[in-house]
Amino acid sequence: MPYRILADIVVLVHFLWIVFLIFGAFLGRRYRAIKILHIGGIIFALGIQILDWYCPLTHLEIWLRRMHDPSLSYSGSFIIHYVEKVVYVNLSEQTVLIMTIVLVALSGWLYLHKPKG
DSSP states (O other): OHHHHHHHHHHHHHHHHHHHHHHHHHHHTTOHHHHHHHHHHHHHHHHHHHTTOOOHHHHHHHHHHHHHOGGGOOOSOHHHHHHHHHHOOOOOHHHHHHHHHHHHHHHHHHHHOOOOO
8 A cells, every 4th residue: 555655646746747847937037046946857857768767766666556556557658657647648659759949948938038128
């Protein structure tokens, strides 16, 4: 039971991390520490996409699920595994890479664009 609870916590943290990567530039424009964490996180996310790695949180969650019940573990990407369950679409690795690149571009624009006024 503790492995399952820990795995669920990892999924929640992973989800919150992804939300932070998507929207963190809005806070990063205001707070330097958040900006540094956000840019580092985006560089890491882009790197794992380019190098075709999986996030360490994915490995941790899979290990915890396997420790709880081996039939609950999965292989592959955290995003694809859970997004498919929610949206019922199949996202290819190329789609996830493109989405990551778009996120990098949008965040870069937000950081470099000075609001008028």
